[in-house]
Amino acid sequence: MTLEYPYSFEISRDAIIARNWTMDAFANLTGFAPAEMSARGWEFLLHPDDRSLLGARIVTLTRGQPDVQEWRALTKSGETLWLRDFCYPLPDDEQSSSIRVFGAVQDITHSKRAEDHSRQLHADLARFGLLSTMGEMASALAHELNQPLTAIFNYTRACLRMMRSGTEDRAEVLHAIEQTAVQAERAAEVIRQLRRSIARREPHRAAVNLNDLVGEAASLDETELKSNSIRLRLDLALELPSVQADRIQIEQVILNLMRNAIEAMASTEAAARELTIRTTALAGATVEIAVSDTGCGLRPHVVEHLFEPFNTSKPGGMGLGLAISRSIIVKHGGQLRVEPNADQGTKFCFTLPAQAGGRDDVSATDRLHCGR
Numbered sequence: 185m186t187l188e189y190p191y192s193f194e195i196s197r198d199a200i201i202a203r204n205w206t207m208d209a210f211a212n213l214t215g216f217a218p219a220e221m222s223a224r225g226w227e228f229l230l231h232p233d234d235r236s237l238l239g240a241r242i243v244t245l246t247r248g249q250p251d252v253q254e255w256r257a258l259t260k261s262g263e264t265l266w267l268r269d270f271c272y273p274l275p276d277d278e279q280s281s282s283i284r285v286f287g288a289v290q291d292i293t294h295s296k297r298a299e300d301h302s303r304q305l306h307a308d309l310a311r312f313g314l315l316s317t318m319g320e321m322a323s324a325l326a327h328e329l330n331q332p333l334t335a336i337f338n339y340t341r342a343c344l345r346m347m348r349s350g351t352e353d354r355a356e357v358l359h360a361i362e363q364t365a366v367q368a369e370r371a372a373e374v375i376r377q378l379r380r381s382i383a384r385r386e387p388h389r390a391a392v393n394l395n396d397l398v399g400e401a402a403s404l405d406e407t408e409l410k411s412n413s414i415r416l417r418l419d420l421a422l423e424l425p426s427v428q429a430d431r432i433q434i435e436q437v438i439l440n441l442m443r444n445a446i447e448a449m450a451s452t453e454a455a456a457r458e459l460t461i462r463t464t465a466l467a468g469a470t471v472e473i474a475v476s477d478t479g480c481g482l483r484p485h486v487v488e489h490l491f492e493p494f495n496t497s498k499p500g501g502m503g504l505g506l507a508i509s510r511s512i513i514v515k516h517g518g519q520l521r522v523e524p525n526a527d528q529g530t531k532f533c534f535t536l537p538a539q540a541g542g543r544d545d546v547s548a549t550d551r552l553h554c555g556r
Contacts, residue, residue, distance in 0.1 A: 210289065213265060214229055233454035234256050236455050245283060246273075265291060336367045339363050392429045392434065393424065393426055394434070394463050394536070397435045397438060398420065402418065408443070408446055414449060416459050416460075417461075421463045441475040448529065456528075462476070477529040479528075490522060491506050491510045509534075517537045
């Protein structure tokens with residue numbers, strides 16, 4: 185159960201600085217005495233990755249607008265707390281340059297940790313399920329291929345033995361080669377059956393608005409973005425042709441590219457972390473989605489093998505995400521590529537053919553440029 189603590193403070197419209205704190209609420213939570221906070225200002229309580237929130241908050245309040253934020257506070261004992269607080273500005277009078285702010289702060293550390301635990305549990309379960317499936321497939325494949333490969337080995341060894349000894353019989357050698365070919369075809373059929381089994385599910389394709397998919401993916405990754413102090417910028421085309429696509433598969437590609445971008449910015453300074461998703465209608469009835477990060481970028485030798493299965497630079501990574509993503513896009517008649525940003529980071533782009541005659545308008549609540 186979380187508790188709410190009331191507080192108030194005063195800000196100057198002119199200087200845009202905080203002053204005259206009554207900080208009992210934060211003292212109860214953080215262990216710092218009100219005098220300490222009054223002397224040092226409240227920004228020292230903020231986690232370094234959340235300090236960019238301070239300026240935006242002050243600007244919002246000086247405009248007379250209420251503000252709600254979730255941020256991390258550093259306690260006197262070194263613990264990190266998650267707090268949600270609501271601020272409501274109330275001008276002292278029309279002539280005053282000061283605004284008194286009233287608010288309440290709530291300790292949501294427990295619920296945040298529960299969310300993190302739940303997310304990690306789901307990730308572990310998904311990974312376990314993938315590893316189990318891959319283990320079963322590998323076991324079945326090894327079992328099915330063992331016999332034809334053993335036969336191929338024995339027949340080729342027999343041919344070599346006869347030819348080296350000079351006692352080869354043309355009919356026997358021909359028979360061994362024929363049997364080798366038969367067993368090789370048997371092994372190839374095992375692999376074909378496995379591929380048919382994997383691809384058994386046909387995509388369920390329908391008219392899809394890619395702006396909607398971007399919005400859904402952004403909502404699903406909202407907690408991940410906040411916890412990594414990443415600002416999300418959506419640059420969505422006002423008019424975008426719809427595409428014929430499997431909604432779940434394309435959304436999975438967007439999520440995979442977003443999560444790769446989040447991981448790529450782990451070593452980037454918090455204030456510079458920005459993930460941009462742009463949708464564009466290209467010439468030739470083609471729609472493009474670009475996912476850009478401000479991370480460390482990719483080295484050329486990494487890019488060369490980036491989309492190969494089981495190729496990964498992540499500790500514990502499977503190296504399947506980008507390979508599967510490219511396979512999905514190719515099956516939809518599109519392309520997936522990667523290129524460096526002009527200034528910093530990496531951009532992944534994929535294209536899809538637009539639906540003939542299909543053009544969707546972005547709803548009134550969407551905007552060309554919106555930051556989160």
